[in-house]
Amino acid sequence: MRRHATVFTRWSRVAMAIVPLFFVLSCTENLPNGPNTFGATIKISVPHDTLVVGDSSVAQAVATDDNGRTIQSLLFTWTSADPTIVGIANPAAAAADNASGGRTMILIGRRTGRSVVTLALPDPRFVVTNVPRTETVVVGGVRILSTRDSTLTAVNDTAIAVAAGLVRSNGALVTRASQGIRWIHRGTHTSVVGTGDTIRYIARSNGADTLIATHDFCLITAKCADTAIVRVSQQLTMSLSSRAFRSWSFSDSVGPTVTIADRRGNGAPGTSVRFVPVTALDSTVAIVSAAVGTSNLSTGLVASPRLIATRNDSALVRVFGIGSDGVTIVGTDSITDIVRQVARRVQVEPLRAVVTVIDSIPYRALARDARGAVIVDGATVTTSAAGITINTVFVGPNPPGSTSTQGTLTPNLTGIALPQANPLAPQVPVIIDQALIALVPFNGVTAGTPVIATMTVLDSNGVAATGSYVRFRTSAGVAPDSVQVGANGVAAVVWTPPIIPGPYTLTGVRGAPAPLFGSDSSVRTVLQQSVVVVAAGSPDPTRSTVTVSPTSIAANATATVTVTAKDVSGNVVTTATPADFTITSTRGAISGTTCTLGVCTSTYTAPATTGADSVSVKMLGVQIVFSPVALNITP
Amino acid sequence: MRTLAAASAVAALASPLQAQKTTHFDSGIVIGGDWLQANELPLDRDALQSGQVTVSLRRQSWAVDAGWVRIARTLSTIQGGAVSAGPLLHWKSVLFLPTVGVLGGRAQASRDSTGYDFVGTGGVIGHQPRYSYSSAGTVGGGVGLTVEAPIYRIIGVRAVASQWFFSGAPLEGDRQRFLVGAGLSLRVGR
Numbered sequence: 001m002r003r004h005a006t007v008f009t010r011w012s013r014v015a016m017a018i019v020p021l022f023f024v025l026s027c028t029e030n031l032p033n034g035p036n037t038f039g040a041t042i043k044i045s046v047p048h049d050t051l052v053v054g055d056s057s058v059a060q061a062v063a064t065d066d067n068g069r070t071i072q073s074l075l076f077t078w079t080s081a082d083p084t085i086v087g088i089a090n091p092a093a094a095a096a097d098n099a100s101g102g103r104t105m106i107l108i109g110r111r112t113g114r115s116v117v118t119l120a121l122p123d124p125r126f127v128v129t130n131v132p133r134t135e136t137v138v139v140g141g142v143r144i145l146s147t148r149d150s151t152l153t154a155v156n157d158t159a160i161a162v163a164a165g166l167v168r169s170n171g172a173l174v175t176r177a178s179q180g181i182r183w184i185h186r187g188t189h190t191s192v193v194g195t196g197d198t199i200r201y202i203a204r205s206n207g208a209d210t211l212i213a214t215h216d217f218c219l220i221t222a223k224c225a226d227t228a229i230v231r232v233s234q235q236l237t238m239s240l241s242s243r244a245f246r247s248w249s250f251s252d253s254v255g256p257t258v259t260i261a262d263r264r265g266n267g268a269p270g271t272s273v274r275f276v277p278v279t280a281l282d283s284t285v286a287i288v289s290a291a292v293g294t295s296n297l298s299t300g301l302v303a304s305p306r307l308i309a310t311r312n313d314s315a316l317v318r319v320f321g322i323g324s325d326g327v328t329i330v331g332t333d334s335i336t337d338i339v340r341q342v343a344r345r346v347q348v349e350p351l352r353a354v355v356t357v358i359d360s361i362p363y364r365a366l367a368r369d370a371r372g373a374v375i376v377d378g379a380t381v382t383t384s385a386a387g388i389t390i391n392t393v394f395v396g397p398n399p400p401g402s403t404s405t406q407g408t409l410t411p412n413l414t415g416i417a418l419p420q421a422n423p424l425a426p427q428v429p430v431i432i433d434q435a436l437i438a439l440v441p442f443n444g445v446t447a448g449t450p451v452i453a454t455m456t457v458l459d460s461n462g463v464a465a466t467g468s469y470v471r472f473r474t475s476a477g478v479a480p481d482s483v484q485v486g487a488n489g490v491a492a493v494v495w496t497p498p499i500i501p502g503p504y505t506l507t508g509v510r511g512a513p514a515p516l517f518g519s520d521s522s523v524r525t526v527l528q529q530s531v532v533v534v535a536a537g538s539p540d541p542t543r544s545t546v547t548v549s550p551t552s553i554a555a556n557a558t559a560t561v562t563v564t565a566k567d568v569s570g571n572v573v574t575t576a577t578p579a580d581f582t583i584t585s586t587r588g589a590i591s592g593t594t595c596t597l598g599v600c601t602s603t604y605t606a607p608a609t610t611g612a613d614s615v616s617v618k619m620l621g622v623q624i625v626f627s628p629v630a631l632n633i634t635p
Numbered sequence: 636m637r638t639l640a641a642a643s644a645v646a647a648l649a650s651p652l653q654a655q656k657t658t659h660f661d662s663g664i665v666i667g668g669d670w671l672q673a674n675e676l677p678l679d680r681d682a683l684q685s686g687q688v689t690v691s692l693r694r695q696s697w698a699v700d701a702g703w704v705r706i707a708r709t710l711s712t713i714q715g716g717a718v719s720a721g722p723l724l725h726w727k728s729v730l731f732l733p734t735v736g737v738l739g740g741r742a743q744a745s746r747d748s749t750g751y752d753f754v755g756t757g758g759v760i761g762h763q764p765r766y767s768y769s770s771a772g773t774v775g776g777g778v779g780l781t782v783e784a785p786i787y788r789i790i791g792v793r794a795v796a797s798q799w800f801f802s803g804a805p806l807e808g809d810r811q812r813f814l815v816g817a818g819l820s821l822r823v824g825r
Contacts, residue, residue, distance in 0.1 A: 029712050030680045031745040033768040038751070065763065069753040072760075125749055125765060 039066040040126040042076070044119045044133045051086070051109030052140040052219060053179065054168035059105050061119050063128070077120040078105045086115040086135045109137035112165070112180050112217035139165030140173045141222040142181065142213050148228045152190075152203035153235040154262035161228055162198045163213035184212040184225075189232045203232040206268055206324060234262040236271065236300075238321035238331025247309035247339045248425045250373035253289060254307050254337055260321045260330060261300025269297060270324035273304040278316045278334075285315035286337045309339040312377055341375045342425040343367040343417040347433030348383055348409040351458045354438045357404070359503055360396035363435065365411040370428075372460045379417035384410045388437050395437060402439075409435035433462040447534045448499040448569050454492045455508055457485040464489025468510050475505040497534040499569035504534055536571035536598075539580045541619040543570050546583075548615050548629040553606040555633050561590065561602040563617050563624070572598035581619045588613050588631070606633045660730050660783055660791055660822050661723050665691040667700075667783075669795045669818030672707065679709040685814060687717070687795075691732075697722050698732055704740075706799065706812045710747070710766070713773060713801055713812065715740010732781040734797075742773035744805035773803035777812075783820050791820040 046059040061076040080086045089106035107117065119131045146162040165179030177197050185192045187209030190201045201211065211228045218224035241257035260271045272291065277283040286307035293303045307317060314336060321331035346367045355361055365381035366374050383390065388407020389398050398404055411432060419427045445451050457465045470491050471482045477498035485491045495506055543566035553559050561583060565576030573580070578593040583602055587609075593602040604615055616628035671685035678684050689702030698721060705714040719736025750764035779797030786792050799812045 028682060029743055030682050031710065031712065031743055031768055032680070032764070032766040033745055034766060038763070038765070065751075065753060067755075069755045069761065069763075072752040072754060074751070125751070 037127045038125055040064065040071060040121070040128050042119055042121050042128050042131050044117065044131055046107070046133070046135075049133065049135050050219065051107060051135060051137045052168045052173075053109045053111060053137055053165065053176070055140075056089070056106050056108045057135075059107050059117070061103050061105070061121075063121060063126070071126075074103065074121060074123060074126075076103060076105075077122050079118045079120070080107075080115050080135075081118070082113065082115040083110070085109075085111055085113040085137050086117055088117070107135060109168075112137050112139055112215065114217075136217060138217040138219045139167060139179050139215050139222075139224075140219050141166035142215050142218060142224055142226050143175055144211075144213050144226040144228050145175065146228070148226075149231070150228070151231040151233055153233060154264040155203050155205065155232070155234060155266035155268075156264050157203045157232075158200055159230070160198055160200050161211050161213070161230075163226060164197055165215055165218075166222070180215060180217070181213050182216055184214060186210040186212065187230075190230050201230055203234075206232050206234055208232070234266070234268045236260050236262055236268055236321070236323060236330040238273075238319070238333065240319060240333050240335065243333065243335045245307065245335065245337045246424060247286070247307075247337055248342045248422070249344075249369035249371040250309050250311075250339075250341060251371045252309045252339075253292075254309075255292075255304055256319070256335055258302045258304040258319065258321065259300045260302050265300055267295060267297040267300035267302065268324045269295075270326065271295070271302055271330070272322045272326070273302050274320045274322060275305045275307065275335075276318045276320065278318060281313070282315040282317060285309070285311045285313040285339055286317065288317070307335075307337045309337065312339050312341055314338045340422055340425070341369040341373065341378065341417055342419050342422050343375055343379055343413055343430050344370040344428060345372075345431045345433055345461060346379075346381055346411045346413040347460070347462065348411050348435035351433055351435050351462060352438075352456050353435070354440055354453070354455075355396050355407075356503070357402060357439045357441060358397045358400075360391060360394040361437075361505070362393050363390075363395045363409060364393070365409075367411075367413050367417055367430070368460060369417075370426075375417045378415050379413055380415045382412045382414075384412065386410070388439065395435075396439075398439065405439050407437040407439060409437065431462070445497050445534045446537050447497060447501050447567070447571055448537060450494050450496045452492055453495050453506060454490055457489055457491050457508075457510065459510060465510055470508045470510055472506060472508050474507070476500075477504070480506075499571065501534045501536045501571055535575070536573045537567035537569065539565035539573045539576050539619055540568040541581075541622040541624040543568060544581070544617075544619055544624040546615070546617040546624055546627045546629060548604060548631060551629065552632045552634055553604075555606055555608050555610055555635060557606050559604040559606070559631070561604050561615055561617075561629075563600040563602070565595070565598045565600060574598045576600060581617055581624065583615065583617045585616070586614045587611075587633075588615070590615070604631075606631070609633065610635050660693065660785060660820060661698075661725065662693050662695055663822055664824040665693060665698075665791075665820050665822045667691060667702075667793065667818055667820045669793070669816045671705075671795065671797075671814040671816035673817070674813060674815040675708055678707055682707055682712070685816070686818075689717075691820075693723060695723065698734075700734065700736070704738055706814060708812075711742065711744035711806065711809065713738075713740065713742045713775065713799075713806070715773070715775075719777075719779065728784060730783040730791075732783060734779045734781065736777055736779065736797075738773075738775040738777070738799065738801070740773060740775075741770060742801060742803040742805045743768070743770045744809070745769075746805075769805040771803045771805050773801045773806065775799045775801035775812075779814075789822040791822070793818055793820050 040063050042063045063071040078088045087108040087110045114136050116132045117135050121128045144163045163181045164175035164177050166173040167176045181197050183199050189205045189207035190209045193200045208231045212225050214225040239259045245254040258273045261267050275288040289306045291303040295303045317335050319333040323330045348365045365383040367379040386408040387404040459465045465485050468485050469482045472479045480493045480495050483491050483493045545564045547562045565573040567573050574597040576595050576598045583590050587607040589605045590602050610633045613631040614628040617624050667689045669687050685707045687704040689700045691698050691700040700719045704717040715738050717736050717738040719734035721734035724731035745766040745768045747764040752762050777797050777799035781795050783791050783793035794817050797814045801810050
C-alpha cells in the first residue's frame with residue numbers, strides 16, 4: 001500500500017508538471033486578424049458618355065485591388081449631380097449583376113445638358129477615391145416642324161416657327177417639345193421674338209432671312225440644325241390722293257400725294273413714282289418736275305414729282321409706281337391737269353420810262369397770272385394813253401409843241417383770262433399797273449458829259465424792288481455798271497453818253513436769272529428806258545478850224561473866212577454863234593460874221609496896199625486850228 | 636459523428652462486455668494525455684495542436700474524467716476545463732469508455748467574413764481574406780469514446796474520438812468539433 005502511494009505521488013508530480021506546460025503552450029494562438037482596409041481603384045466603364053434624351057446606357061463599375069485584380073461582389077453608390085439630366089435607374093431594374101446590383105447601372109438621358117455621375121464605393125474595407133464622370137445628354141437631331149419657306153407680304157406681318165428636338169422613344173427618334181432649341185437668326189429683314197421651341201418672327205424689310213434651329217447639345221453625327229427661309233416681300237399697292245388738278249398760273253406745280261404701301265400701310269424703301277405725259281402735246285402743257293419731298297416708310301408716302309403748268313390746255317399724265325428694285329411696276333394710274341391762266345395783273349411795259357419828247361419807245365400791254373407769267377392766250381389787253389401819243393407799237397413822239405412832261409398808259413383786259421370767266425379760280429380782282437412815261441426836253445444831254453439818271457425800279461408786280469440790282473445796256477457807247485436799288489426803290493446811275501450827238505437809248509433791267517419761258521418777262525422787267533438826244537459840247541480851239549479863200553487877194557478886194565466850230569470831241573457845234581470866237585486881221589477888215597449849224601462865215605476886205613496880211617481866229621484867247629492864216633495882197 | 640454516438644450508446648448498453656474481466660485501469664485514478672489533431676491536419680498556424688489532459692476516477696463499472704481540453708483549428712481555438720462520465724466496458728484487456736461530457740472555457744476564432752473575391756489574370760477567380768478576430772466564453776457538450784489498453788504495468792495507450800458542440804458568439808455557424816486522437820494513460824492510484 002505504501003509502495004502504491006509512493007508511485008502515485010511520483011506520477012502525480014509528473015502530471016502536475018506537464019499540465020502547466022500545456023497551459024503555457026496554449027497561450028499563443030496566432031489566429032489571423034485583418035487587414036483593416038484594402039487599397040483599391042474604381043472606375044466607371046460606359047460604352048460612351050453621350051446619351052440621347054430618352055436613351056439609356058449601361059454603365060459598369062469596376063473596382064480593382066492593388067494587384068490589378070477585379071474585385072467582385074461590391075455594392076457601389078451611383079449619384080448624378082443633376083438627376084433631371086442624367087437619371088440613374090433603380091438598381092433593381094439594372095442588368096443582372098451577380099451578387100450586387102450596384103455594379104451595373106443604367107444611365108438614362110432625361111433632358112439635355114451635362115451632369116457628373118459619381119461612382120462611390122462605400123465599403124469600409126476599401127480605401128478608394130470617388131470617381132466622377134461627366135455624362136452629356138443630347139438630342140438626336142433638330143427638326144423644324146413649321147414651314148421651311150415662308151413669305152410675309154407686309155411689314156409687321158408675323159408668323160411663327162416651330163422646332164423640336166429628336167429624342168429616343170421605343171427605339172425610334174421622335175420629336176419632342178421643350179428640349180432647349182436655340183434659334184440662330186441670320187439677316188436683318190425680320191426680327192425674332194421669343195425663345196424655345198416656338199419663336200415669332202416679324203417682317204421688317206424686304207428680303208430673305210434665315211432661321212436656323214439648332215441645339216447646344218446635339219449628337220455629333222445627327223442633323224443638328226434645320227433651316228427655314230423667311231422671306232419678306234411686300235405686296236405693294238399704289239393710291240393717289242386725287243386724280244384731277246387745275247392750274248391757274250404757269251409754274252403752278254400740282255400733283256397728288258402718292259402712297260405705295262402694303263396692306264398694313266407700310267412703305268418700302270426704294271419705291272418711286274414716275275409721271276409720264278401720255279402724248280407729246282401733254283408734255284407741252286405740263287412738264288414733270290423731279291420728285292419733291294421725302295418718302296416716309298412708316299406711311300408709304302412716296303416723294304413724287306409735280307406737274308408744272310407751261311401751257312394753257314389739258315394734260316393727261318400716267319402715274320407709275322415703281323417697286324424697290326427700280327423695275328417692277330407696282331401700280332399704274334393717271335391724272336389730268338387742266339391749265340388755264342387767270343390774270344392777276346394787267347400792265348403796260350415798260351412801267352417806267354424817260355423819253356425825249358420828240359422820240360418814241362416800244363411798249364406792250366399784257367396780262368400776268370398770279371406767278372407773273374405773261375398770259376399769251378385768252379387775254380386781250382387794250383391800252384389808253386394820256387399825255388403821250390401811241391403809234392401802233394410805239395409810244396411817242398408827241399406832236400411838236402407838246403408841253404406834256406408825263407404820259408400815262410392804262411391797260412384794259414378782256415377775255416377768258418379774267419377771273420370771273422373762270423368760276424373755279426380764285427376770284428381776285430385784277431390789278432392794273434399803269435405805265436408812267438417821263439417826257440424830257442430835246443437836247444437834254446451833252447455829248448460826252450456824264451449825267452445822272454435816276455429811276456424808280458419796279459418789278460413786274462409794280463413793287464419797288466429795293467435791294468435788287470439793275471443792269472444797263474445802251475444803244476451805243478459804254479454801258480454803266482450795275483447799281484443797287486435804294487431803300488426807296490430809286491436807283492441812280494451815272495451815264496456818260498457818247499461823244500457823238502444823236503438819240504441814244506439807255507435801258508435798265510433788273511438783274512435776275514433767265515426766264516423760264518420765252519413769254520415770261522416777269523423777272524427781268526424793263527424798268528427804265530431813256531431815249532435822249534445828245535447834243536455837241538462847246539466849241540473848242542483845238543478842234544475848231546479856220547480857212548480863208550482865196551489867200552491871194554487884190555488890194556481892196558474881199559475873201560471869205562470860214563470858221564467851223566467843233567467841240568472837244570470834234571463834233572460840229574451846230575449851235576455855235578459868232579460870240580464863240582474872235583476873228584481879227586492885221587491890216588484888213590472883218591465883217592458880216594454869221595453861223596449856220598456850226599459853220600460861221602465872215603467877209604475879209606483887203607487893205608489898199610499890197611503886201612502880206614493875216615487873219616487870226618481865237619476861241620477863249622487861243623488860236624484855233626490853221627489860225628492865223630497868211631494872206632498875200634496883190635496890186 | 637452519428638456513428639460515434641451510436642457506438643457509444645451501444646457500448647454503454649453492452650453489459651456482456653462488462654462481465655468478462657477487469658484490468659488495471661478500471662479502478663483508481665488514471666491520468667491521461669491525448670493528441671487530438673489527427674483529423675484536422677495540417678494546422679495552418681503556429682500554435683499548439685489539439686489535445687487534452689485528464690484525470691480519471693474509475694470504479695470498476697464507471698468513470699468520471701476531469702481535465703483540460705484544447706481544440707485547435709486553423710481559424711479557431713476552444714479550450715477549457717471538461718468533465719465527462721461514462722460506464723467502463725471491458726473486452727479482454729481492452730477498456731471501452733463511452734462518455735458524455737461538458738466543457739466550460741473560452742472560444743477564440745478568426746473569421747474571413749469580410750474578404751473579397753476577385754477575378755485575376757486570365758479569368759482566374761480568387762479570394763482575398765479579411766479576418767475578424769473574436770473571443771468569448773463558451774460552454775460545450777459532447778460525447779466521446781475512449782478505447783484504452785494497457786501496455787506496460789501502469790501505462791496504457793488509448794484512442795479517443797469525440798464530438799462536441801459549443802456555444803458562444805465566436806463560433807457562430809461553426810459550433811461542432813470532431814476530435815480524433817491518441818494518447819497515453821497512466822494509472823497513478825487505486
